Amino acid sequence: MRSPIEGYLRELHADLSRLRGGVPYQGIPAMAGVNPDEFAIALATVDGHVYQVGDTQSEFSIQSISKPFSYGLALDDLGAGPVDEKIDVEPSGDAFNEISLARDTGRPANAMINAGAIAAVSLIPEAPGATRFERILERFSLCAGRQLAVSEEIYHSEAQTGHRNRALAYLLRSFGIIETDPTRALEDYFRACSVMVTTPDLAMMAATLANAGSHPVTGVQAMGLDAVQRVLSVMTTCGMYDDAGAWMSTVGLPAKSGVGGGLIAVLPGQLGLAVYSPPLDAHGSSVRGVAACERMSRDMGLHFVRAARIGRSTVRGSYDVRAVPSAVRHSQAEEELLDAQGYRARIVELTGDLLFAGTESMVRAITELDPEVELVLLDVRRVDETDAVALAMMCELRDQLAEEGRVLGLIDEAGATSSHVCAEGDPLFTTRTEAVEWAEEQLLARYGGEHLSATEVDIPDFDVLAPLSTADIAVLEELMVPLQVQDGIFLRKTGENFGGVYFILSGKVTTSTSEGGHLVRHAMLGPGMTFGEIALGSGGDQVTQVTARGPVRLKLLGAQAIEQLEEQRPELALRLWKAVARDAYTLVEQNLREAAVRIGD
Structure with a gap:
């Protein structure tokens, strides 16, 4: 009788074989001509049974899937401390070959990107009678359960x-990492x-990780338990590079991809999964594999949320607000303060069931936080069930923090937990972005002083105009038109032609775009900031909607005034655009960073 799992895999393989997106990796000539139709799936359980379908005997180069196993060997040899001195364990949000x-210190962000690997x-280190690479190959072979070999052609x-990897290596040497x-x-x-x-080799290597390092x-x-714990942790947050957030949301397994077309995923304590299909997506991962x-x-x-319910x-996750900055665009002085004081506000993400045991571990994690953490934000949006004991413990935790002059806030979209825990006036938010904005405001108010955040800024004091002379600024201000608008007024709409550069003297505006029929806010701008200039880099069309949030005073350097300036004072116009471009790049960079954070919100 055929296993229903085998039948499921065959149907899945047949269905996904029709996917035609992506192309095989072209960066290594020996791999560029691989057959794009090759496709295999293998699933290995922790008791050693392997289900497999497709081109499971096809061999291909392991590529970046080697990284967790080399990293594990270094951890086994040296321990976490010495390895951590050279390689961090933080997500980079970058592609696999970025210089992160x-x-x-020059430390790579993690061991899953090329620099870290x-x-x-x-x-x-080498060992008596064995070179470093011989030891690496032995480790790979122990995890696979058979002797593996190198393709000299691909090497x-x-x-x-x-060349980029060679540059990375020498850059690491310059910092003393190597x-x-x-x-x-x-x-x-x-x-x-x-x-x-082969695909079954990779499935067995993944199953070895799932089985606490034992083949x-x-x-x-084949790998020590401490090393397995660290390797799987880093794979969870970093294994899929700049697609890690989306991967964890949809798949929810520690994973690693390789440009050879392979991909592994691990369900600790249960199984290892491997897929092989050469065509890659924009992140360098197999299209069919994903x-x-x-x-x-x-x-x-x-x-992991479903599979780990028994484990409660x-x-x-636990991290301070510097890891997930809000959509509010701050001045340089405010950014510096938040960078220095952001550790005082911490988000603790909860998931699964908040029964007694789970809540006890959460309470313990919070009570062990640094005493200088003043703002604790509990994200309970992923909590499935909360019992009465858990609610009582959370209320007690809130009161204890209050006695110490600290604050407990909740991020609770549905309101099921907060309705029992939050008292009147307690911080309560429906999204993480809202919570981070509130925390940043609190930190700026507590540590910034009354003069840090200006409520009104005159044209000569705008940071964007700092590279210009006083005379230049005076000429520009003569060309500006004063504006005053009320709350809710649309200052710019998506698709409008370039209308000039708006200088915010007082008040705040938000920029947003329409996504799925809803307005999604990207940034909040305040006094001393500008908007409108990005349209020039978007074919002359406005790409965001700009809305007043309360009364706003502005000055507009209109499109016609800019044309006049370019005709009559071209050198000044060039200096202006250089200054505006520099500031606009900062805004675009922040928008992209906030968008990446919002994906995981």
């Missing part, structure tokens, strides 16, 4: 074209990426 290094390889092709000649480490990294595997069939402890994992997570209930996992 800390400005002061090269650093991890460099940390692995040489990758070594000849890996302490010796980086050439050997880089060669070993290229070889690690060139190890050949499900051989029983060999689709297969999304479908299997949904159809089989593999998402509660604390999903």
Whole structure:
């Protein structure tokens, strides 16, 4: 009798075989001509059974899926402390080959991006009778349960074209992250990426991670438990690069993709999943691989929220507000203050069921926070069930924090928990963005002083005009038209032609776009800030709607005035546009950052 899982996998494989998006990776010539129709799915349980369908005997290079296993070897050899000194464990939000290094230390953001993986390889020592790469290959083979080998063709092709990785290696050397000649480490990294595997090999490697580092069939402890814990944690937040947030929302499994077309996902304690299909999406992940994992997570209930209900996992994440900045555009002085004081406001995300055991762990996590954390924001939007004991414990926690001069706020979209916990006047929000805005306002009020946030700004004091001379600014101000609008007035609408640059003297405006029939706010601008200039970089059309939030006073340097300036004072016009472009870039960068945060909200 055929297993229903096998039947499901065959149907899934047949359905997804029709997907035609993406192209195989072209950056390594030896891989560019791979058959795009190859497609395999394998699922390995922690007791060693493997379900497989498709081109499961096709070999391909492991590429970036090597990174968790090299990282695990470094952790096993050195321990977390020495490794953490060289490689951080924070999401970068960048593509796999970005230069995500800390400005002061040069530490890569995590071991899943290329810079971090090269650093991890460099940390692995040689052993008596075994070179560093021999040890890496042995580790991969132990996790796969068979002896693996390197494709010399792919290795040489990758070594000849890996200029960006070579640059990363030397940049790491310049910071002292790599302490010796980086050439050997880089060669070993290229070889690690060139190890050949099949889809069942990858499924078994993923199952080894799911089985706390013990190979499900051989029983060999291929990776230590502490290393597995760290590796899976970093895979959860960083394994899918700049798609990690969307991945965790839809699939909900620690995962790692590779440009060779492979992809692994891990459900701790239960199974390892692997997919192979060469065509890649914009994030460098297999198109069919991502689709297969999304479908299997949904159809089989593999998402960690569903699969972990028995474990009553509660604390999903804990981070300060600097990790998720709000949509409010602050002045440079305000940004500096929030960067210095942001650790005082912390968000604790909860998930699953808030029964006694889960709530106890949440309360313990909060009571162990640094005493300097003054604002605690509990995000309960993902909580499924809350019992009476849990509600009583949360109320007691709120009162204890209040006695210490600290504040407990709730992010509760449905209101089921907050209606029992929050007293009148307690901070309550429906989205994380609202909560972060409130926390930033509190920190600015407490530590910024009355002169930090200006309520009125004159034209000569605008930061955007700082590069210009006093005489230049006086000429510009003569061309400006004063405006005064009331709350709710649309100052600019999406699609309007470029109308000039608006200078906010007092009051606030919001920028927003329509998404799915609803207005989604992108940023809030206040005195000393400008808007309207972005339209010039968008084909001359306004890309956001700008709305007054309360009374607003402005001055408008209109389109006709700018044309007049360009004709009569072209040098001044050029200086103006250089200054405006610099400021506009800052705004665009903040909008993109806030949009990325909003995706995970």
